[in-house]
Amino acid sequence: MDYTWHFQIVWDYRMVFVRGAIMTAQITFWATLIGLVFGLPLGLMRRSRILLLRAPAATIIELFRSTPALVQLVWIYYALPILTGLQMSNTVSVSIGLGLHAAAYFAEIFRAGINSISRGQWDAALATGMTYTQAMRRIILPQAVRRMVPPFINEFASLIKLTTLGSALAVYELLHEANNLINNTYRPLEIYTVLALAFAALIFPIIYASQLLEQRWRVRQ
Amino acid sequence: MKPVMISARNVQKSFGATQVLKGIDLDVVKGEVLAIIGPSGSGKSTFLRCMNFLEEYDGGEIRFDDRLVGYRKNTNGKLVKDSAVHVAAIRARMGMVFQSFNLFPHMSVLDNVIEGPMIVQRRKREDAVRQAKGLLDRVGLSTKIDAFPETLSGGQQQRAAIARALAMNPEVMLFDEPTSALDPELVGEVLDVMRSLASDGMTMIVVTHEMAFARDVADRVMMMDHGKSVEIGPPRDIFTNPSHARTEEFLQRVLQRAAPAPLKNPEGVL
Numbered sequence: 378m379d380y381t382w383h384f385q386i387v388w389d390y391r392m393v394f395v396r397g398a399i400m401t402a403q404i405t406f407w408a409t410l411i412g413l414v415f416g417l418p419l420g421l422m423r424r425s426r427i428l429l430l431r432a433p434a435a436t437i438i439e440l441f442r443s444t445p446a447l448v449q450l451v452w453i454y455y456a457l458p459i460l461t462g463l464q465m466s467n468t469v470s471v472s473i474g475l476g477l478h479a480a481a482y483f484a485e486i487f488r489a490g491i492n493s494i495s496r497g498q499w500d501a502a503l504a505t506g507m508t509y510t511q512a513m514r515r516i517i518l519p520q521a522v523r524r525m526v527p528p529f530i531n532e533f534a535s536l537i538k539l540t541t542l543g544s545a546l547a548v549y550e551l552l553h554e555a556n557n558l559i560n561n562t563y564r565p566l567e568i569y570t571v572l573a574l575a576f577a578a579l580i581f582p583i584i585y586a587s588q589l590l591e592q593r594w595r596v597r598q
Numbered sequence: 599m600k601p602v603m604i605s606a607r608n609v610q611k612s613f614g615a616t617q618v619l620k621g622i623d624l625d626v627v628k629g630e631v632l633a634i635i636g637p638s639g640s641g642k643s644t645f646l647r648c649m650n651f652l653e654e655y656d657g658g659e660i661r662f663d664d665r666l667v668g669y670r671k672n673t674n675g676k677l678v679k680d681s682a683v684h685v686a687a688i689r690a691r692m693g694m695v696f697q698s699f700n701l702f703p704h705m706s707v708l709d710n711v712i713e714g715p716m717i718v719q720r721r722k723r724e725d726a727v728r729q730a731k732g733l734l735d736r737v738g739l740s741t742k743i744d745a746f747p748e749t750l751s752g753g754q755q756q757r758a759a760i761a762r763a764l765a766m767n768p769e770v771m772l773f774d775e776p777t778s779a780l781d782p783e784l785v786g787e788v789l790d791v792m793r794s795l796a797s798d799g800m801t802m803i804v805v806t807h808e809m810a811f812a813r814d815v816a817d818r819v820m821m822m823d824h825g826k827s828v829e830i831g832p833p834r835d836i837f838t839n840p841s842h843a844r845t846e847e848f849l850q851r852v853l854q855r856a857a858p859a860p861l862k863n864p865e866g867v868l
């Protein structure tokens with residue numbers, strides 16, 4: 378095969394990648410925030426002994442986990458305005474849609490992490506006179522969070538990659554910027570190669586940081 | 599008459615369809631040391647955990663310092679579950695020590711001990727630290743203040759757990775087989791701490807298989823079997839002259855395990 382690579386073109390358009398990466402990072406940031414804010418209560422509700430809390434949480438979580446994220450985004454962007462009159466911009470729709478999608482997965486991570494803490498820890502905390510909230514905040518969560526970090530990083534990395542679904546709603550994230558560039562330059566191979574590297578550059582530091590964190594906790598405990 | 603600290607009346611508890619506590623009565627007075635013995639599965643832990651409502655009993659009543667534990671009468675005079683805050687407030691006045699220690703692994707020994715005083719009693723840190731250091735000294739752990747639980751031996755962990763419970767200035771201490779998870783050579787150091795607590799007048803309820811401890815330290819021994827209190831009385835009566843065949847069988851079994859020599863003179867073996 379004698380294909381001649383022309384990475385010069387990519388370099389000429391580097392600002393397009395930077396712009397796309399910033400948008401990707403922004404969507405990831407908001408989606409993660411939404412995911413955490415809704416994921417923790419959802420996970421706690423699903424552990425509840427009260428059916429009225431447990432059932433809706435389980436329904437929402439399984440609904441978001443069992444349907445494609447793309448369908449969720451399209452639905453929020455196109456169907457929600459028809460039903461509620463609430464029209465959000467494409468960027469906001471993607472951030473919220475991915476945020477709720479992430480919340481479902483984060484909720485399961487929270488739930489599994491909390492459940493992994495032995496009953497003896499609850500016994501000791503409650504026997505001291507702590508309330509449920511105090512025990513959760515001071516004793517259970519600090520231990521559970523350490524166990525949640527690896528699966529959380531997995532979900533986070535997958536969330537970053539899911540932002541490419543934004544291109545379906547014409548959000549100017551990395552993939553959409555890259556596709557536009559391909560239409561102008563007819564250099565798909567170079568551009569997709571750099572696109573892959575751009576995602577790796579976003580995700581790798583996070584994985585690395587989580588490994589450092591895990592090591593530190595192993596040493597300290 | 600010494601005041602009654604804990605009283606149980608016809609306490610019942612079922613897990614699903616199986617009833618594991620079948621109506622237990624008990625009065626423990628201030629300063630008393632009660633040992634609870636009995637075969638495994640007889641409901642000793644469940645009964646002890648009902649006293650601070652870690653386990654919800656579903657019949658009868660338990661009172662601590664004359665307050666109903668876990669339930670209250672509503673305006674119609676019907677018994678309903680008490681609020682979580684009330685239950686927590688009662689628990690804060692009782693200390694509990696577990697077979698598996700249950701120290702908080704993400705905290706140093708000192709932080710384990712000051713956690714309750716600071717979070718539950720909202721005491722000042724310096725005040726809690728001062729008391730914690732005194733308690734850790736008392737249980738022989740003054741050199742382990744900054745250690746993390748997993749670096750300690752089982753005996754050290756259990757002594758730290760006792761200090762943690764004492765830091766709340768409890769009026770009653772509940773022990774659930776505090777030495778059963780320990781290597782034999784570490785049992786003594788924990789029993790010594792408990793002995794000194796007892797001689798200081800602490801009210802203690804101790805579920806244990808350490809018959810020598812029960813005989814020497816307890817004011818009374820209660821024998822449980824199949825969710826019932828089979829008999830209760832001074833250790834001398836229970837160990838040398840049990841009035842029930844069940845108790846006699848159980849003691850034979852336990853003492854044979856502890857001392858393989860034939861039991862000509864049970865008192866001597868104890």
Ligand SMILES: Nc1ncnc2c1ncn2[C@@H]1O[C@H](COP(=O)(O)OP(=O)(O)O)[C@@H](O)[C@H]1O
Nearest residue numbers: 613614618636637638639640641642643644645
């Ligand atoms: N959380 C629980 N769920 C179901 N059964 C239980 C539970 N805890 C204890 N049991 C059962 O209750 C009975 C009494 O247990 P326990 O109080 O732990 O006995 P002991 O402490 O005397 O060994 C046992 O048959 C045990 O299997």
Ligand SMILES: [Mg+2]
Nearest residue numbers: 642643644775
């Ligand atoms: Mg037990």
